[in-house]
Amino acid sequence: MLGKERCEQVLKETLQAARPADEAEVLVMTNESGLTRFAENSIHQNVVERNAQAFVRVVLGKKLGHASTNRVDADGLRQMIERALQIARLSEDNPDFGGLPDDGRPVPVIDVFRPSTERYTPRRRAEAVARLIGACRGKGLRASGAFETGLREFGVANSKGIFRYQPATTADFNTVVMSDDSSGVANASALDVHELDVDALAAEAIDKAERSRYPIDLPAGDYPVVLEEYAVANLVGFLGYLGFNGTAFREGRSFLNEKRGQLVAAPAVSIWDDGLDPRGLAQPFDFEGVPKQRVDLIKAGVAGDPVWDSYNARLAGVPNTGHALPAPNSFGPIPLNVFMAPGPTPKADLAKGIARGVWVTRFHYVNPLQPKKTLLTGMTRDGTFLIENGQVTRGVKNMRFTASILDALSRVEAVGSSTRCSINSWGSTSVPALRVGSFAFSGVTQF
Amino acid sequence: MKDQLLKIVDYARSLGAQYADVRFIHEENEILTVKNGRVEGISKIDDEGFGVRVLIDGAWGFSSGPSLPLWERIVREAVEVARCSGLARKEGGIRFPAASAVTDHYRTPFVEDPFALPLEEKLALMMKADAAARQVPDLKVVRTSLGFLRIDKHFASTEGSYIHQELMESGGGIECTAIGNGEVQKRSYPNSFGRQQLTGGFEHIRAMDLPGHAHRIAEEARALLTAPTCPAGTTTIILDPTQLALQIHESCGHAVELDRALGMEASYAGTSFLTPDKAGRFRYGSDLVNLYQDGTVRNGLGTFGYDDDGMPACRTDIVKNGQFVGYLSNRETAAEIGHATSAANRACSWNRIPIVRMTNVNLAPGTWAFDDLVADTREGLYLVTNKSWSIDDKRLNFQFGTELAYEIKDGKLGRMLKNATYTGITPEFWANCDAICNEKHWGLWGTPNCGKGEPSQIAHVGHGCAPARFRNVRVGVA
Numbered sequence: 050m051l052g053k054e055r056c057e058q059v060l061k062e063t064l065q066a067a068r069p070a071d072e073a074e075v076l077v078m079t080n081e082s083g084l085t086r087f088a089e090n091s092i093h094q095n096v097v098e099r100n101a102q103a104f105v106r107v108v109l110g111k112k113l114g115h116a117s118t119n120r121v122d123a124d125g126l127r128q129m130i131e132r133a134l135q136i137a138r139l140s141e142d143n144p145d146f147g148g149l150p151d152d153g154r155p156v157p158v159i160d161v162f163r164p165s166t167e168r169y170t171p172r173r174r175a176e177a178v179a180r181l182i183g184a185c186r187g188k189g190l191r192a193s194g195a196f197e198t199g200l201r202e203f204g205v206a207n208s209k210g211i212f213r214y215q216p217a218t219t220a221d222f223n224t225v226v227m228s229d230d231s232s233g234v235a236n237a238s239a240l241d242v243h244e245l246d247v248d249a250l251a252a253e254a255i256d257k258a259e260r261s262r263y264p265i266d267l268p269a270g271d272y273p274v275v276l277e278e279y280a281v282a283n284l285v286g287f288l289g290y291l292g293f294n295g296t297a298f299r300e301g302r303s304f305l306n307e308k309r310g311q312l313v314a315a316p317a318v319s320i321w322d323d324g325l326d327p328r329g330l331a332q333p334f335d336f337e338g339v340p341k342q343r344v345d346l347i348k349a350g351v352a353g354d355p356v357w358d359s360y361n362a363r364l365a366g367v368p369n370t371g372h373a374l375p376a377p378n379s380f381g382p383i384p385l386n387v388f389m390a391p392g393p394t395p396k397a398d399l400a401k402g403i404a405r406g407v408w409v410t411r412f413h414y415v416n417p418l419q420p421k422k423t424l425l426t427g428m429t430r431d432g433t434f435l436i437e438n439g440q441v442t443r444g445v446k447n448m449r450f451t452a453s454i455l456d457a458l459s460r461v462e463a464v465g466s467s468t469r470c471s472i473n474s475w476g477s478t479s480v481p482a483l484r485v486g487s488f489a490f491s492g493v494t495q496f
Numbered sequence: 497m498k499d500q501l502l503k504i505v506d507y508a509r510s511l512g513a514q515y516a517d518v519r520f521i522h523e524e525n526e527i528l529t530v531k532n533g534r535v536e537g538i539s540k541i542d543d544e545g546f547g548v549r550v551l552i553d554g555a556w557g558f559s560s561g562p563s564l565p566l567w568e569r570i571v572r573e574a575v576e577v578a579r580c581s582g583l584a585r586k587e588g589g590i591r592f593p594a595a596s597a598v599t600d601h602y603r604t605p606f607v608e609d610p611f612a613l614p615l616e617e618k619l620a621l622m623m624k625a626d627a628a629a630r631q632v633p634d635l636k637v638v639r640t641s642l643g644f645l646r647i648d649k650h651f652a653s654t655e656g657s658y659i660h661q662e663l664m665e666s667g668g669g670i671e672c673t674a675i676g677n678g679e680v681q682k683r684s685y686p687n688s689f690g691r692q693q694l695t696g697g698f699e700h701i702r703a704m705d706l707p708g709h710a711h712r713i714a715e716e717a718r719a720l721l722t723a724p725t726c727p728a729g730t731t732t733i734i735l736d737p738t739q740l741a742l743q744i745h746e747s748c749g750h751a752v753e754l755d756r757a758l759g760m761e762a763s764y765a766g767t768s769f770l771t772p773d774k775a776g777r778f779r780y781g782s783d784l785v786n787l788y789q790d791g792t793v794r795n796g797l798g799t800f801g802y803d804d805d806g807m808p809a810c811r812t813d814i815v816k817n818g819q820f821v822g823y824l825s826n827r828e829t830a831a832e833i834g835h836a837t838s839a840a841n842r843a844c845s846w847n848r849i850p851i852v853r854m855t856n857v858n859l860a861p862g863t864w865a866f867d868d869l870v871a872d873t874r875e876g877l878y879l880v881t882n883k884s885w886s887i888d889d890k891r892l893n894f895q896f897g898t899e900l901a902y903e904i905k906d907g908k909l910g911r912m913l914k915n916a917t918y919t920g921i922t923p924e925f926w927a928n929c930d931a932i933c934n935e936k937h938w939g940l941w942g943t944p945n946c947g948k949g950e951p952s953q954i955a956h957v958g959h960g961c962a963p964a965r966f967r968n969v970r971v972g973v974a
Contacts, residue, residue, distance in 0.1 A: 082951070083577070084950060084951055085580070085581075086950055087584060088759050088760045088761070088762050088763070089586070089759045089762075090584070091584050091585055091587070092555065092580075092581040092583070092584045093556065093581075093586065093590075093760055094556060094558070094849055094851075094950075095555075095557055095558065095577045095578065095580060095581040096558040096559070096560075096577070096848075096849050097558070097559040097560065097573050097574070097577055098559070098560045098561075098847040098848075098951070099560070099561050099562070100545065100561075100562050100847060101562065102543075112535075113535070113537070113538075114538060115538065115539035115540075116539060116540045116541070116542070117539065117540075117541045117542065117543075118541075118542040118543070119542070119543050119544065119545065119562045120542070120544065120562070120563075125542075128542070129542065132540045132542070133540075136538045136539070136540065136615065139614075139615040139619075140535050140538055140615070140619070141535045141619060141623075142535075143534045143535055143536070145534055170580075171577045171580040172580045172583070174580070175580040175581065175583040175584060176583060178583075178584055179583045179584040191759065191762075193759065193760075193762035193763040194763040195763065195764070195950045197950075197951070223763060224763060225762055225763040227759075227762060232762075234763075300636050300637055300673075300675070301636055301675045301680075302636075302637075302673070302675065302680050307678075376537070377527075377529070377536060377537025377538075377539055378537075379529050379531065379536050379537060379639065413766070413888065413889050414885075414886045414888070414889070415886065416884045416885055416886050417884060418883075418884045418897050418915070418917065418974050419680075419915060419974065420680065421678075421679070421680045424974060426884065426886045426895050426917075426973075426974070427886050428886065428888040428889065428893065430766075430888070430889050447888060447889075447893075449886075449888070449893055449895060449919070451895070451973055451974050491895075491973050491974075492895070492919055492973070493893070494888045494890070494892050494893035494921070495769075495890075495892055495921065496888075496890055496892070
């Protein structure tokens with residue numbers, strides 16, 4: 050960990066050294082993490098890593114140069130700047146580039162650093178894993194998964210006055226527990242490692258693995274489904290990436306181009322991005338240092354707005370919402386701090402009213418087929434069950450879905466009353482479970 | 497460097513490691529993108545660091561850092577982590593067979609060093625391709641990219657090995673996106689998802705002739721907007737080599753990773769239907785199907801001198817005359833089933849522990865000329881360039897979409913179709929392979945985005961193949 054003082058020193062010195070440029074931006078990202086990985090009831094990979102990287106973007110007129118290094122001493126930083134300047138000199142003008150952002154407004158200080166996570170040791174991770182393994186061995190089950198704890202720092206500054214720094218800690222525990230013909234998953238993440246209840250997660254995965262034994266074949270077709278939070282997070286993540294990306298919108302590749310302001314989901318569905326909400330991995334500024342704005346993606350079923358970074362906002366003639374990714378970014382801005390509103394229905398009651406349907410714990414290997422139509426395909430895994438007369442009755446073999454996210458959201462009949470937050474590399478997703486009136490399964494597999 | 501690295505492994509041994517290795521890696525990466533006539537980004541990435549792996553009492557520990565002066569701390573951490581792993585050690589401990597010491601140097605063969613070429617020349621080539629594509633109306637996005645990677649890698653182990661490798665990769669491609677009629681359609685050349693990448697130098701980029709193909713794929717993207725949708729049904733398909741490469745990757749390459757088959761990737765990437773009891777006893781495909789891994793083939797993206805166990809790259813059979821015979825493995829996993837390693841232990845960076853990865857997983861050529869194969873097909877589809885992919889966590893049920901399809905009627909390629917998909921179950925699909933084109937049509941394709949492991953590792957792997965035909969395939973799922 051560089052620490053606030055050293056990180057700010059790196060930012061200042063790099064900007065100073067980049068003075069030959071008309072404008073310059075420096076980004077510093079560090080991480081220190083440990084991950085204990087286990088499979089077949091033993092720890093098989095147990096790793097520690099630390100790194101610090103600096104990224105610079107220099108501007109000479111309308112020419113840009115980018116370089117990065119993980120040698121953040123004076124010599125390494127100087128060489129990085131020289132490389133970026135050389136690139137800019139040899140490059141061609143980008144007439145669309147409107148300059149680096151100058152939004153130096155103060156951002157709220159949100160404390161997402163927990164010393165308890167920073168101090169967590171490999172021994173404590175291994176002890177927690179050993180408890181899970183012990184519980185599984187006792188039941189003739191096999192545990193796999195990973196327990197990760199770490200800290201990261203993120204600093205960004207530019208020659209137009211932006212200067213930001215934020216440290217954060219994260220902890221994540223995931224496990225898949227298997228029998229010979231079934232499996233169950235559990236996953237949780239938190240800023241404070243002590244908020245992870247590993248024993249409860251073990252019980253969740255073990256319960257799933259035991260209940261999904263002896264799975265039966267269910268033919269492909271349209272079924273009402275209950276999608277657990279893991280599955281919903283997957284769909285909502287794709288929706289943000291495909292539909293609410295400012296670049297995709299500007300280029301006409303998003304469903305929003307035709308559907309903005311229209312009803313695209315059930316009225317019970319509200320999804321927004323909010324980097325300031327401490328219930329997720331709050332991050333008050335983006336990778337350009339611009340303050341993050343809350344953006345309603347879907348409000349009471351009505352399609353809202355895409356998110357923007359400085360480059361795309363300028364070309365679209367709209368305000369920047371503070372959703373830039375690190376430059377150079379050909380992908381575009383995306384929502385990273387996503388929330389979906391819970392509803393009134395306890396999760397245990399979501400299956401009620403379904404005569405014959407499918408309970409999906411999570412999806413696997415999901416990919417877009419037709420991005421503009423939000424059409425995806427993927428598999429279920431680690432806990433797929435038959436629902437009969439409102440009750441979850443037995444495991445079924447995993448199924449392939451080929452379905453549109455918007456179509457699924459428009460068929461939402463009930464929303465779970467609690468949400469589950471998963472923290473990923475650069476943000477978090479917090480969503481409830483859903484009951485969806487009809488969901489298209491296009492195939493089945495053999496287990 | 498050698499003395500420093502040997503000092504590191506000696507220190508690990510002094511702290512109790514029965515085996516230790518260290519990798520010091522320096523990477524230079526240059527990435528250029530041009531979008532719609534604008535230089536979107538040119539970046540140079542400089543990255544270095546070292547990772548130490550120790551085996552103590554049958555359990556692994558690994559730690560890594562960016563700066564060699566940290567080495568004593570990193571070794572102590574790796575040792576501490578290994579001792580913690582012992583709290584839930586595998587029964588009997590990890591078996592890690594000894595290997596002979598190797599001192600060697602390997603360098604990727606290349607003709608033209610891409611890093612020595614002026615930036616202006618690379619940009620000029622990209623701008624030429626971009627301009628050729630943008631002559632076609634209705635195109636919304638034309639993106640051209642080039643990427644070059646140089647890796648300087650030193651390996652030392654307590655077995656006395658010291659191996660220095662200088663690896664080079666070059667890649668490039670162009671993508672054209674047309675929008676209209678409520679459709680977004682993309683065509684890519686030579687491969688989708690940004691680029692075709694191989695080990696070697698700028699000669700690969702020249703051979704691609706991006707400007708020479710740009711106009712054609714731009715026209716194809718535009719034509720797809722008004723093309724009929726691929727109908728649903730069961731039919732015969734011929735896969736072009738780029739799509740077949742990904743079919744091999746997903747349904748064979750990952751399925752034969754021995755760590756997956758042994759359950760070591762269960763929670764993340766998944767396991768494999770090819771469990772160890774099936775080795776030598778399971779019919780994977782038709783008699784025509786011969787698949788092998790080869791870390792030695794020139795230009796393959798999964799080609800190297802030595803893997804991260806310090807073992808020399810080699811070629812081994814995976815499927816022989818349709819029968820499943822062997823895995824991709826490393827020293828640890830191969831020992832579990834009494835096999836020899838296939839030298840496929842690869843970490844994607846200095847800060848990752850090596851795991852079993854693909855090298856180049858190739859389908860041996862058959863006997864057919866492509867035109868004869870089409871002429872021999874009464875009805876079916878010719879599917880070109882991957883657009884989407886998905887497969888279950890045991891690598892059985894897959895579904896792929898392609899950018900483009902051509903109808904085959906009475907032995908001739910017919911009209912263009914859009915949004916084509918096909919789906920199947922791996923061994924049933926490969927059992928229905930009834931023709932493979934000959935070596936004249938065989939080529940190597942790079943997959944520079946293969947994800948696996950926790951923390952995530954993105955590997956660069958390769959696949960060699962020629963077009964092949966499959967009967968009774970379900971198409972048009974979406």
